Amino acid sequence: MPRISPELHLTLRLPDTDAPLRHRIAESILDEIRGGRLRPGDPLPSTRALAGHLTVARASVVDAYDELCSSGYANARAGSGTRIAPGADVAARAHAASHAVTRTSDRAARAVPATPEPRWDLTPGHPDPGLISTTDWRRAWRSAAAAPVTSDVPGPDGHPELRRALAGHLRRTRGIAARPDELVIVPGVGSALRTLVAAAGLGGRDVVFEEPGYTRARRDLESSGARTRCVPVDDDGLDPALLRGTDAAAYCTPAHQYPMGARMPVGSRARLVADAAASGTLIIEDDYDGEFRYDVSALPALRSIDRGPDCVAYVGTASKILTPAIRVAWVIAPPALRPGIVRALDTTGESCCAITALALAHFIDSGALSRHLARASRTYAARRSAFVAALEQQLSAVGTDGVGVAGIEAGLHVVLTLPRSVDDVALSAELQDHGVTVPSLADYRTTPGGPRGLVCGYARLPESQARGAAGVIGEVVCRHLH
Structure with missing residues (x-):
C-alpha cells in the first residue's frame, strides 16, 4: 500500500526566484521528491488545500499539477487525486526540469550581470536608416513586387x-x-x-x-x-x-x-x-x-x-x-x-x-537616391559639426596635449587621436562601462605599434545628444591622460 501523507503540504516552501508562479510551485514539489519526503505513489495535497497553505490562487496550483503531469512526474486520476508517478524520484534527483529551461541558474545569473545597452552607440560604418524617405522606399519596393x-x-x-x-x-x-x-x-x-x-x-x-x-x-x-x-x-x-x-x-x-x-x-x-x-x-x-x-x-x-x-x-x-x-x-x-x-x-x-x-x-x-543623399549629407554634416565642436570644447577646457580630431572632411566618422602612451583598448572598455560604445584604433591595427585613438561614428548621433556623448568621452580621456 502506498504511504499516505495528507499533511505533507505543510513542509512545502516556494523558491525565491523570478520564475512564473506555476514553475515555482512545481519546483517546490520536485524538491520534496529529491529529499525523499515524497515518493512514487504518494498523493499530492488537494489543489484547494495547497493553495490555501501557500496563499496563492488555486488556478496556479492547478497549472503546476498539470505541468507535473505533462512532464511525467505525476499522474491524475478521477476519484484518486494526483499522485507521484513511478520513476519520479530518479528523474528529480537527476534535476530533470518539469518545464523548458532557457536561462542559467539564479546564482550564475547574479554572478554575471547583464551588459547594459549603451546610451550612445558610436560604432562607425553605420548610416542612419531613419533618414530614408519611407514614401520613396515603399514605392520602390511596390514597383519591384509588381514585376513578374x-x-x-x-x-x-x-x-x-x-x-x-x-x-x-x-x-x-x-x-x-x-x-x-x-x-x-x-x-x-x-x-x-x-x-x-x-x-x-x-x-x-x-x-x-x-x-x-x-x-x-x-x-x-x-x-x-x-x-x-x-x-x-x-x-x-x-x-x-x-x-x-x-x-x-x-x-x-x-x-x-x-x-x-x-x-x-x-x-x-x-x-x-x-x-x-x-x-x-x-x-x-x-x-x-x-x-x-x-x-x-x-x-x-x-x-x-x-x-x-x-x-x-x-x-x-x-x-x-x-x-x-x-x-x-x-x-x-x-x-x-x-x-x-x-x-x-x-x-x-x-x-x-x-x-x-x-x-x-x-x-x-x-530620383529618390539623389534626394536621400542630399538630405542625408545635410544631416550628417550637422551631426558631425555638433559632435566635433562638443568634443573639442570638452577637451580644450582641460588642456589635453597630444589629442586631436582627424578625418572630419568626409565620411561618417572621425578619429579622436591620442598620444602613443595611452592604452586605447582600456579606454574603449571604460567608455563602454559608461554607456558609450566606440572602438579603439587597436581594432584596426595588425601590430602593437601604430597610432592610438578612438573611431567615432556620428551618423546615428542626434545633434541634441552630441554634448552628452562628448562629455563622457572627454572625462574618460582626461583620466587616462593624467
Whole structure:
C-alpha cells in the first residue's frame, strides 16, 4: 500500500526566484521528491488545500499539477487525486526540469550581470536608416513586387535594371564612365573581394593593405588566399611610394581612408594609378562612403583617372549610403578580369536577391537616391559639426596635449587621436562601462605599434545628444591622460 501523507503540504516552501508562479510551485514539489519526503505513489495535497497553505490562487496550483503531469512526474486520476508517478524520484534527483529551461541558474545569473545597452552607440560604418524617405522606399519596393516573378537565379550578367541605374548614378556622382555591362552586382563587399582574389589570381601573392585599415576587408582577402602586406598610412592615406614591384595588388580607401579619415590628394591618386598601370598591379578601390563629403570639393575616383580603367577595380556598396541590411555591392573591374569574375561567381554561386536589386534600381531611377543623399549629407554634416565642436570644447577646457580630431572632411566618422602612451583598448572598455560604445584604433591595427585613438561614428548621433556623448568621452580621456 502506498504511504499516505495528507499533511505533507505543510513542509512545502516556494523558491525565491523570478520564475512564473506555476514553475515555482512545481519546483517546490520536485524538491520534496529529491529529499525523499515524497515518493512514487504518494498523493499530492488537494489543489484547494495547497493553495490555501501557500496563499496563492488555486488556478496556479492547478497549472503546476498539470505541468507535473505533462512532464511525467505525476499522474491524475478521477476519484484518486494526483499522485507521484513511478520513476519520479530518479528523474528529480537527476534535476530533470518539469518545464523548458532557457536561462542559467539564479546564482550564475547574479554572478554575471547583464551588459547594459549603451546610451550612445558610436560604432562607425553605420548610416542612419531613419533618414530614408519611407514614401520613396515603399514605392520602390511596390514597383519591384509588381514585376513578374521569375525562376532564374541572377548570375554575373543579371540585374540589368540595377546595372543601368548604377551606371548613371556613378557617372553623375563619382565621375566614372562605365557601361552597364561593365558592372557586376554582388552580395556585399566581402563577396566582391573574394571574387577579385579568384579572378586576378591573387592567392598566395602580396596585396598591399592600409595600416591601420578596414579589418573585415583584410580578413576577406586573407581568407580567400591572398597574403596582405600592411603598410602605414599618413595624412594623405596610402603612399604610392610604398608599393613594390612584387605586389600583385593594393587595397585602398582613397575617398576617406578607413579608419583614419585621410583623403588621398589628386597627385597621389594620379601617381598610384600610373605606377600600377606600368607595373601590372591591380588597385582595389573601396569607395565605401565616397558620396559624403563636407566643405570640400569632390575628388576623382581612381577608376575615373586616365589609365584607371586598365588597372583599377572599383567597389561600391549600398550599405553605407542606405543601410547594411541591403546586401548589395557592385564591382567595375578592368576588362581583362571580366572572364575570371564570371567564372568565380559561377563557381561560388554568390548572387543578390533579384527583388532587392530591382527595388534599388527603382529607388535610383525615381530620383529618390539623389534626394536621400542630399538630405542625408545635410544631416550628417550637422551631426558631425555638433559632435566635433562638443568634443573639442570638452577637451580644450582641460588642456589635453597630444589629442586631436582627424578625418572630419568626409565620411561618417572621425578619429579622436591620442598620444602613443595611452592604452586605447582600456579606454574603449571604460567608455563602454559608461554607456558609450566606440572602438579603439587597436581594432584596426595588425601590430602593437601604430597610432592610438578612438573611431567615432556620428551618423546615428542626434545633434541634441552630441554634448552628452562628448562629455563622457572627454572625462574618460582626461583620466587616462593624467
